[in-house]
Amino acid sequence: MNYKIQLLNPSKILSKINRWFVFFVMTLLVVGIVLATTQVVNYLRKEEIKRINLLSKSIKIQKELTSPDPAILDLLPEILNINSTIPVIVTDKNKIPIPDEGYHRNIPDNIWKNPQKLKALMQKMENSYRPFEIEFPDGNNQFVYYDNSALLNNLRYTPYLLGLIILGYFLFSFWFMKTLKKTDEGFLWAGLAKETAHQIGTPLSSMIGWMEVMKLDNPQSEAITEVEKDINRLKTISERFSKIGSVPELNDTNLSDTVLQNYEYLKKRISTKVNFQISMPKEEIWINHNKILMSWVIENLVKNAVDAMKGNGQLEISLYEKSKNIIIDCKDSGCGMTSKQTRNVFKPGFSTKKRGWGLGLSLAKRVINEYHKGEIKIAQSEVGKGSIFRIIFKTK
Numbered sequence: 001m002n003y004k005i006q007l008l009n010p011s012k013i014l015s016k017i018n019r020w021f022v023f024f025v026m027t028l029l030v031v032g033i034v035l036a037t038t039q040v041v042n043y044l045r046k047e048e049i050k051r052i053n054l055l056s057k058s059i060k061i062q063k064e065l066t067s068p069d070p071a072i073l074d075l076l077p078e079i080l081n082i083n084s085t086i087p088v089i090v091t092d093k094n095k096i097p098i099p100d101e102g103y104h105r106n107i108p109d110n111i112w113k114n115p116q117k118l119k120a121l122m123q124k125m126e127n128s129y130r131p132f133e134i135e136f137p138d139g140n141n142q143f144v145y146y147d148n149s150a151l152l153n154n155l156r157y158t159p160y161l162l163g164l165i166i167l168g169y170f171l172f173s174f175w176f177m178k179t180l181k182k183t184d185e186g187f188l189w190a191g192l193a194k195e196t197a198h199q200i201g202t203p204l205s206s207m208i209g210w211m212e213v214m215k216l217d218n219p220q221s222e223a224i225t226e227v228e229k230d231i232n233r234l235k236t237i238s239e240r241f242s243k244i245g246s247v248p249e250l251n252d253t254n255l256s257d258t259v260l261q262n263y264e265y266l267k268k269r270i271s272t273k274v275n276f277q278i279s280m281p282k283e284e285i286w287i288n289h290n291k292i293l294m295s296w297v298i299e300n301l302v303k304n305a306v307d308a309m310k311g312n313g314q315l316e317i318s319l320y321e322k323s324k325n326i327i328i329d330c331k332d333s334g335c336g337m338t339s340k341q342t343r344n345v346f347k348p349g350f351s352t353k354k355r356g357w358g359l360g361l362s363l364a365k366r367v368i369n370e371y372h373k374g375e376i377k378i379a380q381s382e383v384g385k386g387s388i389f390r391i392i393f394k395t396k
Contacts, residue, residue, distance in 0.1 A: 030166050037159040044152050048086055049129070052146045055083060056132040059090065059144070063136065085149035089122060091131075093141045097122075106149075229265070248371055252291040256284040259319050259328065262298045270302070271311035279318040287326055287393055293367045297376070300360040301330040301389050308334025308387065321395070328391040329379065336383040345378065 083105050090103040097104065097118065104112060111117045125131070125145040132144040148156070214224055252258065263278045270276060298317070305315050313333040320327055337345065337352070344350045348362040368376040374393040381387035 026170060030163055033166070034159040034163050037155075037162060041152065041155050041158070044155065045148065048146075048149060048152060051083060052086065052088065052132060052144060055088065056134050056144045059142065060134045060136070085151060087121075087125070087147050087149070089118075089125070089145040091122075091143045091145065093139070093143075095122075095143055098142070248290040248293055250288040250290050250372065252289050252294075253286045254284060255287050255289060255294075255326065256280060256319060258289065258291050258294050259298065259317065262295050262302075263317055266299060266302050270306050270315075273312040274306055274309065275314050276302075277314075277316045279316060279320070281320055285319060285321065285326055287395070289372055289393075290367075293371065297364045297367050297391070298328070298330075300364050304360065305330055305332035305334060305387075305389075308332055308336075310334075313386075324395050326393040326395055330389045331386065332388075333386040336385050336387055337378070337381045338383060342378045342381055346376075 081102075085106060087106040088104060089097050089107060091097050107118075107121070111121055122145050125147045128147050131146075134142040134144065136142070214221075215228075218224060260278070260280065263276075267276050302315070302317070309315070309332055314331075315333075316329075316331045318327075318329040318331070320329075341352060345352075346361050346365045348359065350362075365376050368374045368391055372393065374391060376389065376391050379388040379390035
């Protein structure tokens with residue numbers, strides 16, 4: 001029994017560790033900021049409660065004082081008036097607000113002069129904090145109602161606001177870096193494609209010249225005719241690569257003709273064990289497209305389908321209109337794909353083949369989505385039963 005040992009790539013392991021480390025540090029930072037801000041808010045709340053407690057004691061001392069000391073008389077109003085932020089209402093033993101000056105602070109006039117609003121505010125204060133009770137020997141106790149200051153109320157939401165801001169910043173940074181990476185990849189693939197076109201162009205020119213010489217010696221040769229078709233195909237491929245990275249012109253209109261030509265060309269060049277069929281509508285379908293790039297996409301889908309079937313199976317291309325959409329389906333009876341593979345199949349560098357570069361489908365997506373403003377997707381795939389790749393164009 002043979003066992004294959006797959007060695008882990010150290011660079012990938014380090015990359016994953018680094019990502020998790022950054023995530024862990026950033027999470028600790030966010031949690032730390034939120035906790036620190038919460039501690040500040042709690043501290044300010046306790047300080048405000050102390051001030052209200054001091055205010056209650058001042059009221060008690062002022063009422064119980066029988067032989068007033070001038071210094072105390074000067075100090076008590078200062079304590080009462082020092083509160084310029086915390087809303088306070090002092091009531092009698094029946095919880096009726098005392099109208100005398102100094103027995104309510106920081107209450108808007110529209111609320112103080114409206115009994116219903118004032119009662120609702122007192123109920124809200126009581127729900128937030130239990131009123132301080134000032135006990136007097138004669139039984140005429142008083143109650144001090146209070147609530148958070150406006151500043152403290154605003155600070156209560158600061159931890160959550162900071163958390164949202166930091167989270168938004170991280171999400172934006174992630175999106176920006178991902179976009180930057182895609183842009184760099186786009187330039188890389190475009191440069192690679194143009195260089196490939198350049199490298200193909202030199203020997204291709206020589207092949208075209210030698211083909212003309214051979215046609216002079218034997219103009220009726222069927223082999224020379226087929227070779228000439230392949231050379232023209234190579235020329236088309238070279239033109240395709242040269243167009244990657246630049247905005248192509250959508251000068252071609254007959255999509256039916258483009259699909260049919262590709263079918264007829266590819267049918268002679270794939271395995272005879274593949275039952276390759278085409279389904280075309282009765283009327284021709286017209287839409288602006290680039291014939292060279294569209295041929296590339298169709299050829300790529302067909303070759304991937306043949307590889308998935310290992311050169312033996314059912315393959316069908318269908319062109320039709322549905323719900324104001326023009327659709328091209330490429331259906332095969334190959335090995336199919338898992339859900340994970342279907343999610344990654346259009347990503348640059350991803351390939352299910354041992355020697356695949358993972359460029360074909362990613363470039364096909366760019367041709368359809370970016371250049372033709374359409375959509376290419378996997379409409380259906382099941383392991384062991386095959387896949388359906390679908391190209392969708394919206395009709396105007």
